[in-house]
Amino acid sequence: MENKNHMIDAIHIGDYKTGTSWLQCHSFQQHPELVYVDWPSTYPEIAKLFYELVGARDLDFDSIGLRDRFKAEIDKIDRAGRKLIVSREALCGEFVSGEHARRIAERLFQVFGPTKIVLVIREQFSMLASIYSQYVKIGGTLSLRDFIWDPLEARNLIARLQYEKQIQAYVEIYGTENVSVRLFDELRHDKIRFLKEIFSFIGCQDVDFLPVEAGLTNPSLTTIGVTCQKVLNRFVRTHNNPSANVLPLDKLVALLLSSRQKESLLKSAMVQLPWASVQENPRPYLLYAINMALNLRFSEWCESIRLGRKIEIPGDVRERLHAVFVPGNRMLVSRYGLNLEKYGWVL
Known part of the structure; x- marks a missing residue:
């Protein structure tokens, strides 16, 4: 019961x-x-x-x-x-x-x-x-x-x-x-x-x-997966790498997104950052969501690399x-x- x-x-x-x-x-x-x-x-x-x-x-x-x-x-x-x-x-x-x-x-x-x-x-x-x-x-x-x-x-x-x-x-x-x-x-x-x-x-x-x-x-990364991921990390802004990107990949992606896609990304940011003031200035939160999405895709690819040592x-x-x-x-x-x-x- x-x-x-x-x-x-x-x-x-x-x-x-x-x-x-x-x-x-x-x-x-x-x-x-x-x-x-x-x-x-x-x-x-x-x-x-x-x-x-x-x-x-x-x-x-x-x-x-x-x-x-x-x-x-x-x-x-x-x-x-x-x-x-x-x-x-x-x-x-x-x-x-x-x-x-x-x-x-x-x-x-x-x-x-x-x-x-x-x-x-x-x-x-x-x-x-x-x-x-x-x-x-x-x-x-x-x-x-x-x-x-x-x-x-x-x-x-x-x-x-x-x-x-x-x-x-x-x-x-x-x-x-x-x-x-x-x-x-x-x-x-x-x-x-x-x-x-x-x-x-x-x-x-x-x-x-x-x-x-x-x-x-x-799954955990292999040593080769770690090497690949650390290179890709230079292109996204995250909590562990908050400095400016080597290439403004987030801003380039933002230019290519439809209004509907942007709205969906902003919604995901609001779930993770419930205290965020998205209505006041949505762009930083959109870029945040883009960087999180890019980071997720990069890590999924690096996880698939099974070459290298534990x-x-x-x-x-x-x-x-x-x-x-x-x-x-x-x-x-x-x-x-x-x-x-x-x-x-x-x-």
Whole structure:
């Protein structure tokens, strides 16, 4: 039965690069007992509200008003006995630094009240390599080694990989019984058990449900893919590369777009930037949307390049970070019973 006391039955907060896209596309959307309520193409207004929940300034955040607006949209959904689930990796905080993770946790509680929280974490060195790949996909141009230690691009990167801090924050807010921590390694090596644990925690009756198999979703780049992407990134303006473009490709594309295409792009920008003043001056937001679209096309092409090696963290970097991760990992084992040794985490 659905939880009539809460708007949402479970919130999957990510983490980034832990199979979140696969879970969203092939598990939460396929399970007959679940409604994935923040899928942008199906529930665009709810997706827009989540952008606001995550990104609104502290001075502008209105938990009561936002709760009422969420409720108005969620009440339109025909639950038909199904459970409502949210899945959004941005709820873990800013991608590289993990900034605002606790603030977001508190906002979720203020808006939705006590509910079930699912967090998937990934072995730190594997996560570092995957974060670097994603950093390049979204516009980054630094080398792997430079990125890891860069005080601007990778601010707080190492601290955000000390997962025990974020887990403890959610336990303090929601209670131990309402927080489930799973390992990405389980998804890779024992998918049946991984999904069964999540579905059982959410409260599904059919915990043995298996989605239709699909290929990789959002795969990491190879070393050659990284090289190609970094060259292409010089032609688009993104959050990780905000300087002027080598070639004003966005402005050239804007000249070729129809009014209808421009309107569609502006609409997409409004979803991601709900606080934007598009009506006052739409052109910067149009160029923003064009750059995001170009960046997406470039990254999809570079993902398809399977030549080259897998991204690996250099041995000397591993040695320097080993002692940083050990205390927290041991806490994860003792406090939450996670079998980290089985999957090669540093202990």
